[in-house]
Amino acid sequence: MKLCLILVCAALLYTVSAVKYQDLALTFCSDSEREKIYGVDGEEKWHADFSLEEGVMTLPQFVDPFSYEEGAYEGAVSDIKICYKRLFAPQSSVYTKSSVQLGSKNTLICHITGFYPPHVEVSWTRNNVNVTDEASLSRYYINTEDGTFKLVSTLSFTPEEGDIYSCSVQHTALDRALTRTWGEKVDVELPGVFCGVGLAGGLLGVTVGTFFFIKGNNCNRIRL
Numbered sequence: 001m002k003l004c005l006i007l008v009c010a011a012l013l014y015t016v017s018a019v020k021y022q023d024l025a026l027t028f029c030s031d032s033e034r035e036k037i038y039g040v041d042g043e044e045k046w047h048a049d050f051s052l053e054e055g056v057m058t059l060p061q062f063v064d065p066f067s068y069e070e071g072a073y074e075g076a077v078s079d080i081k082i083c084y085k086r087l088f089a090p091q092s093s094v095y096t097k098s099s100v101q102l103g104s105k106n107t108l109i110c111h112i113t114g115f116y117p118p119h120v121e122v123s124w125t126r127n128n129v130n131v132t133d134e135a136s137l138s139r140y141y142i143n144t145e146d147g148t149f150k151l152v153s154t155l156s157f158t159p160e161e162g163d164i165y166s167c168s169v170q171h172t173a174l175d176r177a178l179t180r181t182w183g184e185k186v187d188v189e190l191p192g193v194f195c196g197v198g199l200a201g202g203l204l205g206v207t208v209g210t211f212f213f214i215k216g217n218n219c220n221r222i223r224l
Contacts, residue, residue, distance in 0.1 A: 024038065024040065025037070027079045027083050029083040034080050034083075036048040036080065044058045045057070046072065048073050050076075054073055087172065088148050089173035090112050090113065090174070091114045091178075092110060092169050092180050093110075094109065094111075094167050095109055096182070097109055102159055105156065105157075107157070108124075108157055108167070108182060110154070110155075110167035111150070111152055112152070113150035115148055116148045116173075118140045118149040119171070120151070121170040121171075122137060122169055123177075124153070124167055134156070135153050135154065136153065137152075137153050138152045138153070153167065164182075164183035165181065167181075
């Protein structure tokens with residue numbers, strides 16, 4: 001299902017009679033549903049009715065009269081169009097909660113951020129065996145700077161020599177799963193190795209050449 005959610009929370013805090021209120025604006029769209037809601041402190045104030053093509057006030061009768069300006073519904077329609085068009089691929093990284101000691105319990109953390117819409121599938125493997133059922137997944141958090149989302153998946157494990165773990169993320173903005181690995185691996189920098197071998201060979205050649213050059217000169221002197 002194509003899913004899209006725009007959540008703006010804690011964007012505005014205002015004080016009335018020394019009481020703080022938290023405004024909320026939420027836009028939701030999927031293949032079958034659309035919704036635009038304004039609220040305060042978790043209570044809905046207004047929503048767009050896309051079937052009636054108008055905005056609907058939902059404040060209880062006992063509160064002070066309040067209404068949104070003209071154009072609120074038209075703005076909701078524009079937000080829904082943007083909701084469908086926004087698409088940002090996630091980025092991820094895998095690291096341990098604490099320093100690693102073989103045989104000591106630890107936690108692997110898969111940090112996923114910068115994605116939109118807010119729906120990802122996360123899977124874990126240990127030595128190519130699926131261990132997703134052993135992992136946990138946080139709720140979605142919003143990046144207030146750009147409106148994208150982030151979350152964290154964790155996996156408790158006991159590091160053993162040779163084990164390889166991977167965290168794979170699937171998202172509608174990705175052509176294929178984004179996979180990050182953690183575990184034992186040997187980093188061999190081939191260019192450096194070849195360079196070292198070449199340098200050693202060159203020095204050896206110079207040494208051998210010098211040896212035979214000196215020996216040849218000594219032989220000539222003896223003949224003389």
